[in-house]
Amino acid sequence: MRTDPAASAAGNPDDYRRFGLDPRSIEPWEDGARTENRPGTYEWWYFDAHLDDGSKLVVVFQNKDAVSPNRPLSPLLRINLDLPDGRTIEKLQSLPADSWSAATDHCDVRVGADRFEGDLHTYRITAAVDEVAIEVTLTGDIPPWRPGTGHLVFGADRADVFAWLPSVPQGTVTGTLTLDGATRAISGVGYHDHNWGNVPLPSIVHDWYWARGQAGPYSVIASYITAVEKLGFQAIPVFMLARDGEIVADDASRVRFETDDVFTDGVTGKPVASVVRYTYADGDDEIVVEFTRERDLVRARMADELSPVKRLLARLARFDGAYLRFAGPITVTVRRGGALVERHGDEAIWELMYFGRARAIPVQGATSA
Template sequence: MESAPLPVPPAARQAESEADYARLGLARDRVAAWEDAARTDNSPGTYEWWYLDAHLDDGAKLVVVFMNKHFSSAQDPLRPLLRINVELPGGELRTTLAAFAPEQWSASSDLLDVRAGGNRMSGDLDTVRVRAEAEGIAIDLELRSRAGAWRPQTGHMYFGEGTDRLFAWLPAIPQGRVTGSYTVDGKTRPASGTGYHDHNWGHVPLPSVINDWYWARGQAGPYATIATYITATAEFAHATIPIFLLTRNGEVVADDARKVRFEALDVHVDAHTGKPVADITRYRYTDGSEAYTVTFVRDRDLSRRRMIDNLSDERRARAEAVGFDGAYLRFAGTLTIERHRDGLLVESYRDEAAIWELMYFGRARWPRADS
């Protein structure tokens, strides 16, 4: 007797049909300023955050994130958070996570204007300003875009049938120039360098739909890239969603994710988190006779953190009860961008100050390369 075929798991997909664009009120050829404004109402079942990072000429790295709640806790009510990460020029790391009362939070639904207490991120698709201060760290930056706002198709990813399980992503400023200052323990330093800003929101706790992702952005020579490889949970047969953008002097030269092949190489198990970590992550983009290879080579770890360690006692107990063992790892190393034409190398650029991350919500799995 023949066995019945196994059921096909529900899809994990990037929304890209004409019907998707029409339903979401989005245009294929442009991003509107309201897309970077608040996209949720802060209610249980939703989450949202705005992110900005800067790689400075003095070697420092800055990250500022405004969150209406922790992204793993969509069912929580409004619980505003502000995260600031600083890597000083000498390599010293400083991280702070500040919590605010719900009445101290506001976010415009018309344009980017997010506030948590006296902290604020505001602006438009050309210029973003951020002022944030917590635990002896103060950030005062202006980010001016050098590449137009971009999103991968609609920017909306759906998991399962229907549209109720959503994770959305908008790189509002994929690449820009940063100016301003940053202060650590009373010492203020001028800030100049490159920057990036994006916006995320959703309607489902990320650990329930995403097993892990690699996310990177960087610049080498005239090229800038955003590269992401998302792996869904077992419920969705560990389906993968690659996202890729490559610009040259601010103009898009490659952004069709269907033409990307991802590789995770020289994998080891991180002793602290128990997660598999690739020392080399590579994105190969092929479009006819033109091909690009974007490679990140890990030199050192900037963060190796189990998510459970930062939870309150109550939330930690709940996480342990369901076996949650998520982890966050952040790396520093070398980015190489190569261009080939008809199989011949015609351009190659290198940056030795790249930073990227591995977010791991699910159980450890040995990574595989795309076919």
């Protein structure tokens, strides 16, 4: 009899049948609406871009807050813009339920005049909040990918689900950005994924590190997800490495995760690693992907975004969620038989989502697998 851990990536044949997926292909409907906005579920479509002028852009269409999935349809539009001059602009707009629609056969999400639409290769995104507006096209350079079924399952019955589809692991971005009435052309490298689930994230996930980046011919998506205490703090690594647009490594069981220089963040009270490292080992060959924090882009307590009443309720419920986003170098190092073969570096952005109470700071250089 097979014994599954309390939290794991779903990737066996029964899982593919359960979710109606083909292990050999990804279909456009997988990026369409998956929840029908049912109570107890949530869903979002995410886009980010590293622009050629050094700006960082994030746009998210959410059908509701993932922390409160039992709410009715409550659309949210998020735009985050980090500018080369050091300014950070964060916008979160709540919109009426009747302004939201999402197709089921492919990605076509609309909220008011804003739209997120595409076909697993080419996406067009328009979004505007106050003085910020974007109109961009994202064209995939790497084919869509998912880790197994793309579903993480939790609990003894594996009924609690959080799902994730990187529809464009990396692509080319072109378009325009309007800020304070001035419109300019933009270009850069972008990414799009789609997430959904059927249980409040704080009830299954304690924290996660998530990153994507590019260095030389390599592109990477990497995450390390830790389940809540009642699920034994079970770890779920996720890893994808592409070279020249072709996926060359995505077996997360070969990944070792490490952190260095961990400290307590003064704003959120969460332990933060200044260095996160993913080592992919295949026999005597290994690829090391390392992210080094140089600056903080976001340090936010989730309750601060709530109304005063909901903030009080969150405090009474001891909800202590936090979100941090960092910028700094990514380094990809390739060794074969212990000999250095390649090393490439560039700039990247990554995040720490922390739903649970802060755990003790681990020993420096601690390793998890």
